[in-house]
Amino acid sequence: MTRYHVSATVNGDEIDFLCEPEQTLLDVLRDELHLTGTKEGCASGDCGACSVMLDGRLVCSCLVTGAEVGDCAIETIEGMADGERLHPLQQKFLDHAALQCGYCTPGLLVAAKALLERNPDPTETETRYWLAGNLCRCTGYDKIVRAVLDTAAEMRGE
Amino acid sequence: MTTFRGANCGLGAKPVCSVFTDTGSNATEGSGGVEMRYEAPETMKAAVALLASDEHGRVLAGGTDLLVQLRADTIEPSLVVDIKKIDEMCAITRENGGFRIGAAVTGAELGEHEAFKSVWPGVVEALELIGSTQIQGRATMGGNLCNASPAADSVPAMIAAGAIATIEGPDGRRDVPVGEVATGPGRTSLRAGELVASFLFPEQAPRTGDAYLRFIPRTEMDIAVVGAGVCLTLDDSDVCVAAKVSLGAVAARALAPEAAAKALIGTPVDDAALAELSRAASAAAQPIDDKRGTREFRIQVTGVMARRAAETALARAKGA
Ligand SMILES: Cc1cc2nc3c(=O)[nH]c(=O)nc-3n(C[C@H](O)[C@H](O)[C@H](O)COP(=O)(O)OP(=O)(O)OC[C@H]3O[C@@H](n4cnc5c(N)ncnc54)[C@H](O)[C@@H]3O)c2cc1C
Ligand code: FES
Ligand code: FES
Numbered sequence: 001m002t003r004y005h006v007s008a009t010v011n012g013d014e015i016d017f018l019c020e021p022e023q024t025l026l027d028v029l030r031d032e033l034h035l036t037g038t039k040e041g042c043a044s045g046d047c048g049a050c051s052v053m054l055d056g057r058l059v060c061s062c063l064v065t066g067a068e069v070g071d072c073a074i075e076t077i078e079g080m081a082d083g084e085r086l087h088p089l090q091q092k093f094l095d096h097a098a099l100q101c102g103y104c105t106p107g108l109l110v111a112a113k114a115l116l117e118r119n120p121d122p123t124e125t126e127t128r129y130w131l132a133g134n135l136c137r138c139t140g141y142d143k144i145v146r147a148v149l150d151t152a153a154e155m156r157g158e
Numbered sequence: 159m160t161t162f163r164g165a166n167c168g169l170g171a172k173p174v175c176s177v178f179t180d181t182g183s184n185a186t187e188g189s190g191g192v193e194m195r196y197e198a199p200e201t202m203k204a205a206v207a208l209l210a211s212d213e214h215g216r217v218l219a220g221g222t223d224l225l226v227q228l229r230a231d232t233i234e235p236s237l238v239v240d241i242k243k244i245d246e247m248c249a250i251t252r253e254n255g256g257f258r259i260g261a262a263v264t265g266a267e268l269g270e271h272e273a274f275k276s277v278w279p280g281v282v283e284a285l286e287l288i289g290s291t292q293i294q295g296r297a298t299m300g301g302n303l304c305n306a307s308p309a310a311d312s313v314p315a316m317i318a319a320g321a322i323a324t325i326e327g328p329d330g331r332r333d334v335p336v337g338e339v340a341t342g343p344g345r346t347s348l349r350a351g352e353l354v355a356s357f358l359f360p361e362q363a364p365r366t367g368d369a370y371l372r373f374i375p376r377t378e379m380d381i382a383v384v385g386a387g388v389c390l391t392l393d394d395s396d397v398c399v400a401a402k403v404s405l406g407a408v409a410a411r412a413l414a415p416e417a418a419a420k421a422l423i424g425t426p427v428d429d430a431a432l433a434e435l436s437r438a439a440s441a442a443a444q445p446i447d448d449k450r451g452t453r454e455f456r457i458q459v460t461g462v463m464a465r466r467a468a469e470t471a472l473a474r475a476k477g478a
Contacts, residue, residue: 063296065238130291132379133290133291133293134290
């Protein structure tokens with residue numbers, strides 16, 4: 001089996017890995033790099049649990065092959081907190097109880113962070129559309145949306 | 159060959175992709191257990207040579223269809239040719255007053271291109287309907303067209319806009335109208351070694367507007383039950399002088415019924431013309447019956463979608 005040698009940066013660190021052509025970026029993150037914060041819910045692009053940033057774009061890592069990410073910059077949930085200090089979104093998710101089982105949470109946090117970087121003042125509708133590709137079986141979404149909007153307000157200094 | 163790993167916990171158990179397999183190729187097609195090779199050429203010539211060298215080769219653009227099909231084992235290519243390292247494939251350029259859009263430009267990129275969006279809002283709204291924010295970060299018009307799902311959202315909008323697909327292959331370049339690329343579910347008119355390089359959206363006549371609308375049971379993340387794209391041009395006295403209508407998800411490939419376009423041409427796009435458009439669009443529809451809509455329902459909704467898309471296109475033409 002051919003293995004491809006890939007160099008990329010993950011959360012700012014330069015890394016090298018070997019992967020098979022069929023392995024997805026999600027497989028590589030979890031199985032080769034042991035970054036298991038990124039979750040697999042469906043492996044078909046429907047649930048968003050595997051969301052990561054790839055060269056500044058929000059993507060499903062289950063729909064990207066490992067071989068494709070050479071020289072790319074990847075950001076995962078592991079890069080979100082600053083050491084022990086949680087990102088404001090992480091703190092607000094706790095404050096608002098915006099998670100139950102937590103399986104969807106890494107993907108939602110990565111997606112919500114991407115939203116706030118583009119749009120520091122999203123409306124509720126914009127937030128719901130932006131996050132429509134992140135499924136949650138537990139919360140009913142409302143607390144997630146409140147947490148994101150509350151974080152946005154806090155980050156704007158309101 | 160090794161298959162994709164990981165258990166399906168059911169989080170994403172939604173009909174989105176089953177529709178594509180319903181209408182797409184059913185049998186596993188490909189090299190039968192041969193190892194898959196990944197190549198990322200930097201020139202069009204190299205991509206064509208690679209594809210011509212392996213009849214079980216596949217183009218990889220955004221991968222949002224291809225990876226789902228690989229995982230479901232509906233395809234087993236021995237070669238995937240990633241086209242995203244080819245500059246021309248990823249470029250948006252002006253050409254003779256129109257736009258040339260590389261086949262690998264993503265929905266997110268095109269949606270951020272204000273100049274293109276202001277001229278072709280219908281094409282952009284169609285492309286942006288594809289999937290979620292995450293899917294938008296990867297999905298391309300080239301992939302949407304070449305995957306050849308009858309429900310592909312950007313295809314009716316491109317047909318209505320009069321877009322031309324520029325195809326590269328072992329025998330050089332050729333240009334064909336977008337409507338001639340997909341021939342049926344999962345099938346295209348591309349020959350061995352050919353790939354779509356880019357789309358040309360020719361210079362738009364003054365007072366032209368386009369729009370795309372689809373019917374889905376939810377508001378996001380679903381596949382069109384019916385889709386309708388309309389592009390129309392008005393003269394100075396608000397009479398429609400040119401129109402194209404294209405319908406998705408109601409036949410084996412996107413339709414472009416002449417009678418529907420004729421219903422608008424020569425009229426002020428008033429109620430009578432819109433009613434005739436509705437009738438002609440419904441009459442052209444040849445939909446299937448499935449869990450997402452009965453035949454009768456789809457036929458009726460085709461008329462409604464065509465009419466509403468025409469109303470939006472009309473408003474845009476007047477504003478243009
Ligand atoms: C969760 C989810 C939701 C979706 N929702 C929608 C939706 O609402 N509407 C819709 O229409 N689609 C939808 N899709 C399907 C898919 O995202 C689109 O069809 C998308 O445009 C495919 O583009 P891609 O670049 O990812 O294609 P790829 O997966 O890279 O390629 C698709 C096919 O086209 C071929 N191909 C790609 N580019 C070329 C080229 N330049 N020349 C020749 N062949 C080529 C590939 O070999 C492959 O067979 C959805 C998919 C997912 C996973
Ligand atoms: S695991 Fe990637 S979208 Fe569900
Ligand atoms: S908290 Fe359980 S899936 Fe979202």
